[in-house]
Amino acid sequence: MCGIFGYVGDESAGPIVYRGLETLEYRGYDSAGVALRSGGSDELTIEKRAGEVAALSVPTVPDAISAIGHTRWSTHGAPTDENAHPHTGCDDRLAIVHNGIVENYEAAKADLDEHTFTSETDTEVVAHLLERELDSLEESGPDSPPRDGSPGRPDGGTASREGESADAPDSSDVAWRVRRALESVVDRLDGSYAIAAIHERDDCIVATRNESPLVVGHGSNAAFLASDVPALVEHTREVTYLDDGDVAVLTPDSVSIYRDGRRVEPSISTVEWDADAAQKGGYDHYMRKEIHEQPTALRQALGSRVDVDTGTASLDVDFPQGYLESVEEVQFLACGTSAYAGRYAATLFESLADVRATSVTASEYAFTGGRDPWRTLAVAVTQSGETADTLSALREARGAGARTLGVTNTLGSSVTREADDALFIRAGPEIGVAATKTFASQVSTLALLAIAVGRERGTLTAATAREHLEDLTALPGAIQQVLDREEQIRAVATTFADSDAFFFVGRSYGYPVALEGALKLKEISYDHAEGFPAGELKHGPLALVTDETPVLAVLTDGAGRRESLNNVAEVQARGAPTIGVTTAGVDAGSLDVAFEVPDAGVFSPLVANVYFQLFAYHVANEKGRSIDKPRNLAKSVTVE
Incomplete structure (x- = not known):
């Protein structure tokens, strides 16, 4: 590294x-x-x-x-x-x-x-x-x-x-x-x-x-x-x-x-x-600059790949004739932030392409379980294209006979040479150690792939695909609305900066965003932070909840809002401060702090994630942390 x-x-x-x-x-x-x-x-x-x-x-x-x-x-x-x-x-x-x-x-x-x-x-x-x-x-x-x-x-x-x-x-x-x-x-x-x-x-x-x-x-x-x-x-x-x-x-x-x-x-x-794309451009930190670059990064990721009118997504991946119809499982192999993008994508593939999808921590990967290699697509997700654990998992999958696809931000990287095909997220250079804009670009690019596969397999109608593509193309504007409220987020982050620990919760598409939100906070603030499926709080983690442990919840569409509100009520009963991100115009219950995002369907949690990024940034900044150079971490993990 x-x-x-x-x-x-x-x-x-x-x-x-x-x-x-x-x-x-x-x-x-x-x-x-x-x-x-x-x-x-x-x-x-x-x-x-x-x-x-x-x-x-x-x-x-x-x-x-x-x-x-x-x-x-x-x-x-x-x-x-x-x-x-x-x-x-x-x-x-x-x-x-x-x-x-x-x-x-x-x-x-x-x-x-x-x-x-x-x-x-x-x-x-x-x-x-x-x-x-x-x-x-x-x-x-x-x-x-x-x-x-x-x-x-x-x-x-x-x-x-x-x-x-x-x-x-x-x-x-x-x-x-x-x-x-x-x-x-x-x-x-x-x-x-x-x-x-x-x-x-x-x-x-x-x-x-x-x-x-x-x-x-x-x-x-x-x-x-x-x-x-x-x-x-x-x-x-x-x-x-x-x-x-x-x-x-x-x-x-x-x-x-x-x-x-x-x-x-x-x-x-x-x-x-x-x-200039690799400079701070007037920002105090690369991380904050890259958070603010997300609308541009998403426009680059989506760009000419989307045809909303016909409900089609075009990607430069040349699968063999009939291959996608034969696929029985898609495996997402990744680490860290990329693993959470893969988890989000796995839910999308299950829903939109009607194909079994799993997200596997690359360092734990083994091609086992009697899978048919030809009917298994292994997707290695890595921003740098050089992540050692992810490349190792890719090699194992390919060695077993599975078809492989590398999803990366980096032209010429190892994953582009070793995978059968490569798909670029087009986010531009990301210098901050804590990944931000690449998470949004990874999820959006993989969403396009899920839509394309669903259309190819006949499991997704043109009308439904059109709705999802409309939501995707609305993401840059929705995220910009969050960025415009940064001062409000900073004030809330300052209020809770001295808390003992932080819990992030969500369901469905909100769960990987909860994991990613907790990862961002622990990476740059050095505070204890954990992400959970909202329903799991009562199965153990609730014992850790006090009035000094804020709970941040994804309560948007696509994140099991109603059920998650019940879990939020459980932590409120134990005195925990609650911060929720909700879909605009929807009842947010009795949250201590509520942030709103525009309705973006199943991609609303992706917009909520920007709140979590800014919250983590301002907590760390309040503590005087080295945000672009967090202790013990490096941007690209090239050793196993």
Whole structure:
């Protein structure tokens, strides 16, 4: 979940990499560091510190035109100066940064008894393995094979691998040796990794990935490397998404990609959004900005996909002829906020498409129960497209023979390459660690899929589909009405900010919104918050209710309003303050606080969720929390 940024070009590298790390800090903020190559002295300058990127001074090595940087989310070893990246071997000639987990690092470390280690990280093992491999290559010379028995440098007089004619020489002997050493080392690693390396004797960056994201940016007389696109767009919109096993060699005037030892032409994609989309735009926090971006995000998600007049939803997913009619089960595989979007979607599929639908926590997924793989559609829902648990579940489903669909916000992400089909939610960049606009966009996109499947299967009439599409297209305006009442929500949040705990309740479509509301509050305020089906309160959780535990209830259409009001009465009888979101014009009972939303049918709870988002935001802000960088969390969970 760490962030990697690299630059090589004709400008001073330090400030560019520092700014890249600031942009990527949502991926981890336990510590940060950079390694720069000083061209004048052929040496590496390394600076690293525990804490946020701001604790790291802007690197000032005027003649350094190549550098790599890292912002860390800790796995192996506490967030200390020593454990911060970059890491080096014993002689400091080569530095690396790493995102992921090396599962066999202890065994590898045991094989390096002649090396001295200075950190507790798994990453440092990779640096020492690279150092040893480079020693072997340099001892053998260009005309001899390296230690692993692979062929020597292509222009050094030795035979290359069969079919390796595309493996042209790298820009320098150093680049070639680092690449070949890295290829040899990663063959011995178990686990996930994105690794970037820089050497003291050459302005090049060598990088590779396996199950951790890494993107190359193509600039003018420059090349960039990042864990995520937002860090690249202020420099370039031309990017290459590396596949697992790819090795990239970046120099000021070229980008070379190697796959299975063969040089391949980079596949270049154009990023559609500009740098301003990844900035705060005058808001104090990314989270609040992204809450307010939801009307725009939903218009992008729905856009040309909706034809209300004919009651049809058009999606760029090409299922085989007759497949949807044969499907017996749809499985939604996801984690966190995406899992709650999947739970919402499962109810939609049951209702609109008349197909059994389940939402499974991806880390607990197993393809069992005698299901027919051909008649099972596994839908992996992941904002980043890189969530490790979700990708693992997707692989299991596909390995069992199920058809797979990835629903993501990220072009070129791993899920788009590994699933049979991909469906984009079109929400634009989301920087805040606590997901907001992507939840609404995920549910809306999956709702379109449910409508399309229902129409294809003949379980949904054009008239009924038209009603649902009208409700969907009304969502941006309905959400804007909630946003316009933010000051009222702030006042209520301030009133209850010092409460002991918070309960969120709802039924049917309101239940996943209750779960999501509780998740938002606990993520950014650090208060205890739980979401429950409203009817379950009396089966245990009611014992925790006091006059210091506000209960927030989804009481809109689509959320079992009448039954839930009975449950609200039960907590009121125990003295709990009650805050309810109701459909406009409907009796809200005797709530302490009532918020109204326009009627959006089964999507009304999605509008109610915006109240919960703003409530959580203002509770956290009142407490002075680090809203965009909540403790212990990172935006994209790329390790299992």
